[in-house]
Amino acid sequence: MIRVLFVGDVFGPPGRRVLSARLPELRRGVDFAVVNMENSAGGFGIHREGAEGAMKAGADCLTLGNHAWHHRDIYSLVNQEDRFPIVRPLNYADPGTPGVGWRTFEVRGADGSQERLTVVNLLGRVFMEAVANPFRAIDELLERPDLGNVFVDFHAEATSEKQALAWHLDGRVAAVIGTHTHVPTADTRILPGGTAYQTDAGFTGPHDSIIGSDQDGPIQRFLTERPHRFGVAEGRAELNGVVVGMEWNRAVSIQRLRFVEGEEQVTFGPTLTL
Secondary structure, eight states: OOEEEEEEOHHHHHHHHHHHHHHHHHTTTEEEEEEEEEEETTTTOOOOOHHHHHHHOOOOOEOOTTTSSSTTTTHTTTTTTTTEEEOOOOOSSOOOOSSSSSEEEEEEOTTTTTEEEEEEEEEOOOTOOOOOHHHHHHHHHHOOOOOOOOEEEEOOHHHHHHHHHHHHHHHBBBBBEESSSSSSSSSEETTSOOOEEEOOOOOOOSSSTTTTTHHHHHHHHHHSSSSOOOOBBBBBBEEEEEEEEEEEEEEEEEEEEEEEEEESSSEEEEEEEE
């Protein structure tokens, strides 16, 4: 069995700060760490500073989302596979899209077992920009025989789309964990076929904020119905994620975790087992 840590959307400098502070400790208790860096560069995309910081802190794989191409750094980062094992969304229609939408790793568990792990990043389409069908894209990928345990980071807005994908993949992947909305959900579970699921892992960024932004911009936009600048909020940060135990492409356990700066320790939710 292997234990995989997944850390939800890292948002701006506060998110990078709490990730650097807490990931080394969390990494010691798991066998592999996946970090979604979709918003790590000032709230939009990834840059070299963020990628280097995450890898130094203990990340093994970095996933992205709908802001994947916001910073030009991404074009050089995806070409340095040994230093930056980045997985961008799989379901871009253009076959010439830089980077890859999945990566396979050999992971050794604490019990000495060797497991293959494939990390996949998908984009949703409901209330999002147009991309290829994520259901068809993952179906095609799963025709490959050598993927091992499959972990899916589904970066999507609609809860219904996330749930639908999880049920569609139940028994065919080890985990489907949602990202993008920045709010952790309380529906952590293992589906009947053995797929671990949570609609959204939550985010890693400013705690006293509106999904990462300072409060004034979003409030003024709702009040005035006019565009307003959204800045990254300051102050204490939080970290959210899940830990999934898996073997033979089935989830053995899943557990939520949460940390807020100023609190003494990471809070773990109940461990759910198959």
